Amino acid sequence: MPNDLGTIENSRTPDQYRHMLATIGKGICPFCSLVLCKGEVLREGLFWRIWHNPFPYEHHAYHFVVAHKEHKTDILDLTAGEWAELGEFNQWAIRKFKLPGGGLVMRFGDPAFNAGTIRHLHAHIQNPDLRGPAKATFAKDICPRDIEQAIRESYDEMLG
Amino acid sequence: MKENKRKFINFVNIGEARLPEQKSVMEQIIKDGVCPFCPENLRRYHKEPTLREGKYWLLSKNQWPYEHTNAHFIAIHKEHIEHIKDLAPEAGAELVVLFAWAAREYNIPGGAVAIRFGESEHGNYGSSVLHLHAHLIQPDLENPQGEKIKFKIGQPIAKN
Numbered sequence: 001m002p003n004d005l006g007t008i009e010n011s012r013t014p015d016q017y018r019h020m021l022a023t024i025g026k027g028i029c030p031f032c033s034l035v036l037c038k039g040e041v042l043r044e045g046l047f048w049r050i051w052h053n054p055f056p057y058e059h060h061a062y063h064f065v066v067a068h069k070e071h072k073t074d075i076l077d078l079t080a081g082e083w084a085e086l087g088e089f090n091q092w093a094i095r096k097f098k099l100p101g102g103g104l105v106m107r108f109g110d111p112a113f114n115a116g117t118i119r120h121l122h123a124h125i126q127n128p129d130l131r132g133p134a135k136a137t138f139a140k141d142i143c144p145r146d147i148e149q150a151i152r153e154s155y156d157e158m159l160g
Numbered sequence: 161m162k163e164n165k166r167k168f169i170n171f172v173n174i175g176e177a178r179l180p181e182q183k184s185v186m187e188q189i190i191k192d193g194v195c196p197f198c199p200e201n202l203r204r205y206h207k208e209p210t211l212r213e214g215k216y217w218l219l220s221k222n223q224w225p226y227e228h229t230n231a232h233f234i235a236i237h238k239e240h241i242e243h244i245k246d247l248a249p250e251a252g253a254e255l256v257v258l259f260a261w262a263a264r265e266y267n268i269p270g271g272a273v274a275i276r277f278g279e280s281e282h283g284n285y286g287s288s289v290l291h292l293h294a295h296l297i298q299p300d301l302e303n304p305q306g307e308k309i310k311f312k313i314g315q316p317i318a319k320n
Contacts, residue, residue, distance in 0.1 A: 059314060076260055080253055087252035094245050101278020101285040103313040104244065109263075109270025113299055115309075128314025130280055135310035138272045138299050 004073075005029050006118040007111050009152075012137075016055040017155045020117060031067045031120035044069075047082045048089050053124070059132035062102075064093050067122035075108035075121060086123060093125050102127035105136045114138055171195040176288035176312070182224045186288070197236050197291035206236075212258055216251035219258045222295070228309050231271070231298035233262050242290045244277040259296045271298035274311050286312035 006024040011017035023030040034041070034049075041049050048066050056063035066089050072078070078086075090104055106123040107114035115137045128134035170190050177183035185205055189196045196205040199218075208220040217235040225232035235258055241247065259273055275294040276287040299309045 076263070078256070080256075083253050083256045084249055087247070087249055090244060090252075091247075094243075099278070100280055101243070101276070103274055103276045103285065103311070105272055105274045105311065105313075107270075107272045109268065111270065112301060113270030114272050126313050128285065130314055130316045132316060133312070134286075134314030135312050136272070136274065138297060138309045138311055 004119065006120075007116065010111075010115050010117045011155075012057070012117075013055060014155050014158045016117070018159050019055075024118070029071055029118070029120050031118060031122060032071050043089065043092060045085050045089065047085050050089050050093060050125075057126065057134060057136065059129055059134040060126055061129040062093075062097055062099060062125070062127040064125040065122050066090070066093075066125065067120060072121045073119045075106065078121070090123075090125060097127070099125070099127040102134075103136065107138070171291065172289050173284050173287060175315075176284065176286060178226070178288075179224055182288070195240055195289075195291050197289050197293060198240050199238055202236070212261060214254045214258060216248065216254050217258055217294075219262060226297065226309065226311075228300045229297055230300045231262075231266055231268055231296070233259070233296040235259065235294045235296070237292040241292045242277065242279065243292070244275065247292070255294055259294070262296055268296070268298045271296065272311070273297075274313075276313060284315055286315060 005027065006020065008017065008020045008024055011020050019030070041051050043050050047069055049069060050064055050066045053063040053065045066086060093099065103126045104123060105126065107116040111119060124136065126134070126136065171194065172186045172189050174183060174186045174190065177186050189205060194201045196202065206220070206223055208223045210218050210220050212219040217237055219233060219235045222232040222234045235255055237251065262268065273294060273296050275292065276285045277292060278285055279290060297311070
């Protein structure tokens with residue numbers, strides 16, 4: 001069930017689901033507390049931090065998260081300076097890791113419309129490995145309560 | 161006009177065509193040997209009107225919107241570039257302004273923005289047109305249950 005910090009049911013793997021339960025499920029924003037990336041931040045600017053996504057999408061050679069340092073959730077709240085630095089981070093990652101191609105993705109607004117897991121504003125820099133199909137999910141099935149329950153039960157069972 | 165010095169593919173990737181009419185137009189583009197998004201060619205192939213224009217981008221609706229979307233806009237970079245690393249910092253700021261306008265004008269409650277970039281001999285990064293362009297997408301949540309909306313970012317070359 002969605003809350004202000006994120007939507008646990010949008011987790012893509014059991015490991016991510018377990019992590020979401022331990023953070024968002026307990027009222028902790030993992031991007032504010034840096035639970036996911038502590039000690040592994042690749043670069044930090046005035047407004048943004050970048051790290052390797054610990055739950056990369058399938059078939060990716062590189063998958064970075066660029067997250068705002070403050071807990072902002074509305075893309076329309078970003079200033080020109082913040083956008084400029086985000087662009088600079090994108091360029092830095094592409095040049096440093098010599099990314100030949102891929103995609104930049106940023107979800108926004110009502111999480112029902114973007115399949116996001118964490119509401120804290122962040123962008124994805126994705127470089128597929130071209131060994132299989134690589135995608136970013138923008139919307140999932142409509143998830144009535146019984147399906148939500150089934151998802152929780154299957155993940156809980158997998159995690160023991 | 162941008163001369164095609166590309167080693168691997170044309171200005172368009174016909175394998176990413178989603179609809180018969182789109183494929184037909186792309187076949188013509190390949191035959192003509194031009195980039196359909198370069199300003200001198202745009203009106204020949206792209207029939208959606210320009211909604212807003214800035215120094216770096218033209219904003220219009222996607223002529224062939226993805227399935228299960230309520231809104232699908234594209235911002236086409238006016239100069240022919242194919243990789244994010246060639247994007248001027250000011251262009252990123254302008255893109256945000258254009259998409260923010262579209263989100264307010266069309267009451268888009270949520271979704272995602274995405275840009276694909278680059279090319280590879282091993283596959284493609286999901287672009288039907290390599291000329292840099294950005295997407296603003298609002299998913300349609302009323303699509304048949306079980307249908308996910310995924311933004312393709314990588315596809316290996318099919319092995320025969």
